[in-house]
Amino acid sequence: MSWGESMLWIVAPYITIVIFVGGLIWRYRYDKFGWTTRSSQLYESRLLRVASPLFHYALLFVIVGHITGLLIPRNWMEAIGVSNHAYHVNALTWGGIAGLATLVAVGLLIYRRRTVGPVFLATTNNDKTMYAVLALAILSGVVTTVAGFVPSEVSYRTTVAPWFRGVLILQPDVTAMAHASGLYKVHTLIGMVLIVLFPFSRLVHALSAPLGYLFRPYIVYRRRPR
Amino acid sequence: MRIMAQIAMVMNLDKCIGCHTCSVTCKQTWTNRPGVEYVWFNNVETRPGQGYPRRYEDQDRWRGGWTLNRKGKLELRAGGRLRKLLTIFANPIMPSIQDYYEPWTYDYENLTNAPLSSDIPVAPPRSLISGEPTKISWSANWDDSLGGDPSPDPVLAQVSDQVKLSFEEAFMFYLPRICEHCLNPSCVASCPSGALYKREEDGIVLVDQDRCRGWRMCVTGCPYKKMYFNHKTGKAEKCTFCYPRVEVGLPTVCSETCVGRLRYLGVLLYDADRVSAAASVPDERDLYEAQLDVFIDPDDPAVASADLPPDWVEAARRSPVYQLIKKYRIALPLHPEYRTLPMVWYVPPLSPVVDALAGTGHDGEDAVNLFAAIEALRIPVGYLAELFTAGDPAPVNTALRRLAAMRSYMRAVNLGEPHPVPPDAGLSEDELRDMYRLLALARYDERYVIPTAYGNPPGVVEEGVCSLDYDGGPGMQQPFGEASGRPVPVSIENFHGLKERQTSDEITHDRVNLLNWDGRGTPAGLFPPRRKKS
Ligand code: HEM
Ligand code: SF4
Ligand code: SF4
Numbered sequence: 018m019s020w021g022e023s024m025l026w027i028v029a030p031y032i033t034i035v036i037f038v039g040g041l042i043w044r045y046r047y048d049k050f051g052w053t054t055r056s057s058q059l060y061e062s063r064l065l066r067v068a069s070p071l072f073h074y075a076l077l078f079v080i081v082g083h084i085t086g087l088l089i090p091r092n093w094m095e096a097i098g099v100s101n102h103a104y105h106v107n108a109l110t111w112g113g114i115a116g117l118a119t120l121v122a123v124g125l126l127i128y129r130r131r132t133v134g135p136v137f138l139a140t141t142n143n144d145k146t147m148y149a150v151l152a153l154a155i156l157s158g159v160v161t162t163v164a165g166f167v168p169s170e171v172s173y174r175t176t177v178a179p180w181f182r183g184v185l186i187l188q189p190d191v192t193a194m195a196h197a198s199g200l201y202k203v204h205t206l207i208g209m210v211l212i213v214l215f216p217f218s219r220l221v222h223a224l225s226a227p228l229g230y231l232f233r234p235y236i237v238y239r240r241r242p243r
Numbered sequence: 244m245r246i247m248a249q250i251a252m253v254m255n256l257d258k259c260i261g262c263h264t265c266s267v268t269c270k271q272t273w274t275n276r277p278g279v280e281y282v283w284f285n286n287v288e289t290r291p292g293q294g295y296p297r298r299y300e301d302q303d304r305w306r307g308g309w310t311l312n313r314k315g316k317l318e319l320r321a322g323g324r325l326r327k328l329l330t331i332f333a334n335p336i337m338p339s340i341q342d343y344y345e346p347w348t349y350d351y352e353n354l355t356n357a358p359l360s361s362d363i364p365v366a367p368p369r370s371l372i373s374g375e376p377t378k379i380s381w382s383a384n385w386d387d388s389l390g391g392d393p394s395p396d397p398v399l400a401q402v403s404d405q406v407k408l409s410f411e412e413a414f415m416f417y418l419p420r421i422c423e424h425c426l427n428p429s430c431v432a433s434c435p436s437g438a439l440y441k442r443e444e445d446g447i448v449l450v451d452q453d454r455c456r457g458w459r460m461c462v463t464g465c466p467y468k469k470m471y472f473n474h475k476t477g478k479a480e481k482c483t484f485c486y487p488r489v490e491v492g493l494p495t496v497c498s499e500t501c502v503g504r505l506r507y508l509g510v511l512l513y514d515a516d517r518v519s520a521a522a523s524v525p526d527e528r529d530l531y532e533a534q535l536d537v538f539i540d541p542d543d544p545a546v547a548s549a550d551l552p553p554d555w556v557e558a559a560r561r562s563p564v565y566q567l568i569k570k571y572r573i574a575l576p577l578h579p580e581y582r583t584l585p586m587v588w589y590v591p592p593l594s595p596v597v598d599a600l601a602g603t604g605h606d607g608e609d610a611v612n613l614f615a616a617i618e619a620l621r622i623p624v625g626y627l628a629e630l631f632t633a634g635d636p637a638p639v640n641t642a643l644r645r646l647a648a649m650r651s652y653m654r655a656v657n658l659g660e661p662h663p664v665p666p667d668a669g670l671s672e673d674e675l676r677d678m679y680r681l682l683a684l685a686r687y688d689e690r691y692v693i694p695t696a697y698g699n700p701p702g703v704v705e706e707g708v709c710s711l712d713y714d715g716g717p718g719m720q721q722p723f724g725e726a727s728g729r730p731v732p733v734s735i736e737n738f739h740g741l742k743e744r745q746t747s748d749e750i751t752h753d754r755v756n757l758l759n760w761d762g763r764g765t766p767a768g769l770f771p772p773r774r775k776k777s
Contacts, residue, residue: 049453049454050452050453050476050478052456053455053456053457053476053477053478054456054457054458054477055457055477056457056458056459056472056477057474058333058334058337058339058459059337059339059340059459059472059474060339060340060372060474061339062333062337062339065333066333066335069332069333070330070332070333072332073332074332134373134374134375135340135372135373138372138373138374139474139475222456222457225436225456227328227331227435227436227437227456227458228328229437230324230327230328230434230435230436230437231324231325231328233437235319235431235432236427236428236431236432236441237431237434237437237439237440237441238440238441238442238443239440239441239442239443240442240443240444241442241444241696
């Protein structure tokens with residue numbers, strides 16, 4: 018394993034985390050006003066009504082998939098009776114479907130952004146960069162999922178996942194990561210770029226998912242502080 | 244009983260000449276910025292007509308406001324909380340820009356740049372949404388003064404099966420509309436972020452621009468379609484009831500500039516604990532009475548023991564709005580059936596009836612004739628009832644009879660008849676005279692009885708947390724798109740600027756002409772000096 022690669026899997030993730038957390042704090046303090054979905058539904062809703070729900074719902078599955086795949090160690094899964102084979106069949110089917118749906122949806126969203134005049138006019142450079150990285154992340158993700166079609170003993174569960182958990186407990190397992198195939202490495206790198214972009218793009222809207230709405234009273238009263 | 248106060252408005256429709264001054268001054272003050280070109284916090288509609296946005300009153304389609312569910316409980320018509328969250332990724336029932344109109348500008352450069360030719364160059368229209376050349380085909384008042392087929396009017400469809408009005412039956416009046424600053428605002432209830440709120444002190448409903456995340460559910464929630472989406476900033480905006488002016492005791496810009504002087508502003512006291520009960524009475528036609536019952540008589544002993552500043556109680560006692568709504572019962576709420584308990588009420592116009600009478604050669608000022616005509620003119624009265632009382636003609640009849648009685652009684656008085664007899668409309672002679680005074684003669688300080696901001700000694704007003712104004716203004720290319728950065732909480736007419744203007748003879752150099760400010764940049768004097776960024 019080269020020196021450069023170990024730097025990559027040790028230093029880069031922490032830089033990513035620092036930028037992500039620091040960026041969010043900074044953005045929240047500096048730019049609460051810019052913290053929005055910047056919805057483009059007023060301009061166009063026919064395509065959006067298909068693409069946006071498809072994208073977001075599929076993405077929710079993808080996120081759940083990442084959490085199970087990366088955070089839950091293989092032997093825990095096996096302890097509750099999920100064999101490696103069963104896991105992969107499931108991961109491939111559900112992950113494949115969700116991944117493909119996300120890919121199609123992001124394609125539709127980009128198509129809409131580009132071809133619908135008013136929407137394109139309202140697309141900033143920031144949006145374009147974000148979309149490029151997002152699309153690459155999803156594309157590489159789908160490719161890795163499909164490439165994992167042949168179930169094997171060496172999968173991300175023994176390479177990327179232990180490294181990822183290691184990063185979280187401040188003991189990144191570089192050796193495990195080094196055994197991952199090139200595709201996974203590429204996807205992981207793009208993922209890190211996306212996380213770096215996250216606080217500085219419209220993606221921040223994801224963090225204000227308004228779950229509190231389910232619990233608050235309907236009418237909000239506010240009183241000027243005296 | 245929890246007594247709260249609200250600054251409410253009444254408009255006397257008989258006096259509206261449809262000049263749109265209110266719309267224009269409001270726009271110049273609040274929405275002359277990129278992203279809100281199509282936004283009219285105040286608009287004036289011709290009735291019958293489609294309204295703005297087109298056919299907004301068709302709630303089968305737009306699903307604004309509240310309904311009662313099977314258990315008789317209030318429920319947002321567009322669906323409850325869970326449904327809102329599940330459909331948040333693309334709101335299934337949001338009007339598109341075409342339902343409003345595509346705002347435009349003119350390519351004036353063409354006037355000077357066009358190559359020499361025998362034709363005079365023109366400034367062709369350009370869409371402000373797509374930037375492309377456009378054909379202007381609709382606007383906020385395209386069907387002004389019946390300048391179009393009124394039959395798509397959803398209210399008209401409810402009144403008459405034979406929707407096309409014949410010429411003899413035609414009637415027309417203007418309906419200026421702002422946000423209703425409802426007691427039970429469905430826009431607030433629809434906002435997933437909780438960014439919309441009703442101020443406890445004066446009932447004004449505002450958007451906290453810092454907390455709005457652009458989920459655009461409020462646009463669907465408001466049945467009057469008075470929530471607008473700023474397509475540049477990605478945030479919702481709405482009529483502010485000119486709160487910076489109201490806080491210092493000045494009327495809203497639309498009221499101040501109204502040429503007909505037909506708007507009244509004053510305090511209404513209401514029992515906040517009874518709001519939801521009133522909004523959920525089973526029969527829509529009872530909503531008008533139910534809302535009247537929520538309002539509290541300012542002379543009620545309970546008011547004295549409530550936690551209200553004395554000048555607010557005093558203002559409530561002198562409130563012109565209270566008199567028009569509750570004492571004389573000639574002002575009615577707009578579309579009470581939406582169950583939001585609106586707080587901008589209307590004195591219905593008698594003029595369609597008078598005109599119809601005069602058109603047939605009768606004396607349009609005579610009480611007997613007018614009373615008979617009110618009964619006979621089914622379509623105008625039915626139409627007004629669909630607008631103001633969920634279709635119940637009785638309150639509309641009462642209001643119109645009282646206006647008619649006042650009219651003929653005051654004519655008798657003014658003609659010097661020795662013993663004018665007040666026509667029977669349930670009001671005494673003194674009441675008729677007082678009502679006449681309020682409707683015809685009332686001066687500025689009788690039409691606008693506005694106490695200064697709650698809890699503060701007059702003159703010291705802290706600016707609230709919300710503002711539509713922010714440093715840099717939208718349209719500037721900031722790092723995160725067109726409108727980012729930290730909003731500076733100042734209001735357009737900030738208190739110090741206002742005081743300066745009122746107390747000095749000279750206009751200070753730092754005072755910007757707001758009417759010429761297009762929202763770009765920060766002209767000197769508009770914002771307080773910026774504190775040094777540390
Ligand atoms: C559960 C949390 C989320 C919610 C509630 C949410 C909601 C929304 C809403 C309301 C829009 C605006 C659609 C419109 O009217 O134009 C939007 C757009 C978008 N969201 Fe999300 N989102 C969430 C999570 C995410 C995540 C995790 C991502 C990606 C990492 C994402 C990526 C996007 C993108 C790229 C757009 C722009 C679509 C376009 O207009 O081209 N969202 N989202
Ligand atoms: S009229 Fe105003 S307060 Fe009432 S629901 Fe609409 S936006 Fe809200
Ligand atoms: S300014 Fe007054 S008279 Fe003119 S349209 Fe507005 S409300 Fe009517």
